[in-house]
Amino acid sequence: MGQADVETAISELRDLLGPRLSVARPDREAHAGSETWHSAAPPDAVAWPESTAEVAAILRICYARDLPVIAWGTGTSLEGHALAPLGGVSLDMSRMDRVLEVRPEDMLAVVQPGVTREALNVELRATGLFFPVDPGANASLGGMAATRASGTTTVRYGSMRDNVLGLEAVLSDGRIIRTGSRAAKSSAGYDLTALLLGSEGTLGIITELTLRLHGQPEEIASAVCAFPGLDDAVNCVIATIQSGIPMARIEFVDEATARAFNLYAGTQLPEKPHLMIEFNGSATGVAEDAARFGEIAAEFGGVDFDWTTSPEARARLWKMRHGAYPACLALRPGATAMVTDICVPISRLAEAVAETRADIDAAGMLGPILGHVGDGNFHAILLIDPDQSEDLARAKRISARLAERALRMGGTITGEHGVGIGKRHLMQAEHGEGWQVMGAIKEALDPKNILNPGKLVP
């Protein structure tokens, strides 16, 4: 790809899109960054398509001219997925933001990729249904699909893998495919839906999603509970899962995170490990679940229990939890962060968190730990001064040890944040020959390597 090719392609894209194609520096810079430590990498141009046909036309141009294409949702990913290290066109999907169809009787919705999860749930409010996957950020559903997002509700409702019935996607050469169907299941060949979910824009650009909806629970009860130690909190979760109590959310925060909340959000949590729990169900079911959980928690020293079914109190709780990232950043003014993301079998979770805490303390870093403890998934928010290169190096060492720990314990290097740029160097260690298989699939579907190049695959 020479500079001439880039200019020709951009000129052709301008003919197609008019003012919805920009090479202006502010637009490029707005599509160059991420919320974490990755260096900005601006694209050559930004395009705002409004239809699948336009996405296909854009890809035909870029395919002919070998120009990289990187989809952009809301820019909230943490591993640099949407950066443009090799230039190209950033495909901003924010104008494809329509809810195309809601079918309550089939408990599904069809949406364009730029719809955010919160916008969809506002639209669904009157139907008695909701879309449960909740990664914290108000991400676009296309981005959530491309990164196989999960989050606080995954312990009950699953991740994007479990809640996407089908996709429409545009391949690198502009061909359009539709995967899955509106039926609840299928065994008609390779699961292309699952292949695209988590492919991070390297195999195709998602232009439509058929989503599985769930009934809004009759009652929701939530609580925060402090524990004497990390082990107690984690063992309480294991015992709860094994007893079959269906938790809708079960989140862990450590004492450092509790302190961050207190400083940032004005809460008055004891500086101890906490669980944040939610139950969904019928009024009697939720009461029964909460009572049984309370008994288990008491066995592990859980205190300061305060159940509530008040929507306002619940909203405050999850707003606090979802605000953990800025709260932790505020512990060190001017800091950015590396956010780790391993996921291990739950029997190894307490050990994994304790070893990680010891690593962080030994390095003399600030690094609150929190996570989706019901899935065995936790994050350390390693605070970095962007002007101190030794900070980044220390964080990278801790992160490498975390990855090694996850694999040793039978887990994964990334539970939900994905690969992007940040985790690519760990893929060989996790997948071995399987990573070469991913590369072979990539080459078969994107032979010119124009779709989000430099990410995920070898």
Next chain:
Amino acid sequence: MGQADVETAISELRDLLGPRLSVARPDREAHAGSETWHSAAPPDAVAWPESTAEVAAILRICYARDLPVIAWGTGTSLEGHALAPLGGVSLDMSRMDRVLEVRPEDMLAVVQPGVTREALNVELRATGLFFPVDPGANASLGGMAATRASGTTTVRYGSMRDNVLGLEAVLSDGRIIRTGSRAAKSSAGYDLTALLLGSEGTLGIITELTLRLHGQPEEIASAVCAFPGLDDAVNCVIATIQSGIPMARIEFVDEATARAFNLYAGTQLPEKPHLMIEFNGSATGVAEDAARFGEIAAEFGGVDFDWTTSPEARARLWKMRHGAYPACLALRPGATAMVTDICVPISRLAEAVAETRADIDAAGMLGPILGHVGDGNFHAILLIDPDQSEDLARAKRISARLAERALRMGGTITGEHGVGIGKRHLMQAEHGEGWQVMGAIKEALDPKNILNPGKLVP
């Protein structure tokens, strides 16, 4: 592949496997057939590997000599998946039948592919856990994974797609890959586990599975209930799903199937549409669910309700349901069957079943209808006299109209039986360009087309 190559390969395989390689006619014929109308197609030889390393060695030989390799589980698939229309080696996995590890605290088990679902559940009995996927036949777990099996419990526990955490598989050239992990979730790249599930042995030979287990329910209640008409039964199911009552199984059988049960199993069901229902949970939860379901069923004219929590009565019920295929075959002595398998959005189910019933009646055929109504998936068992070619032609016309109907309604040509030989001609209609993508993936991973050739892909 010439005859000489075949003989060389078989001689090399004999050197490797000794008596666990057979070219004897009875062995070849035992791996040539299926339970339905597909013509027998014997392999050139049958191999019984005992380890992953042996499978890899077999594949290296077959890859070098271009010899087809077809995995064989228990031979219970319905679309000719395991036939050898192009010859080659049938890889009988029945000697790889060990449960390698059970980890109750992580609710997972690691098994070899020849373990059957019943054998695994016997092994799990004392742990308080079970593996829920139940396609009826006592199939091998490797075969169930390769075909992405589901069945009566899928409405509650999901299909193989939802209950396989990871796989080990041997690629066509003998390379071994491991997919997934023991963690509850991962976003580390392409979902190779999901890609292999349902790939029907065309991408790799599954040699190990990590399975998600579930807690044995404290209480199980089941019942049979007759309805005045098809619509009433289906609408009862839709209302139940929308009310959020968690059914563990919800099966539909039509009047013809009820008659078949009465004749074959000596039951005395009214010759009407029936639902067979099961609830799993705590004793109070199950009682509450059953009561709520009873109210809904009554609104739709459901009668003859008889709840039971007796294990013996329940075993009789599901034995009867799982015996539907031989019971229906017995309606026409000497018959074989074509078993259709569409799956539609549940809002279209009553219409789809009614149109299918009209088609079958208009053709003057015997064809009981039954299905996993909670998933929108139903089967017509079209009885065929193998000596009358017009019978097969009529069944194929009905089946073609079913596929067209499924796609028109937003569903799929196969909910759970897979593609194999029988549904390959319908793949283009369902997937369009997506089928070519499946072909591109197949070519990337099996460039010599030795893995189950003639199935699934273009």
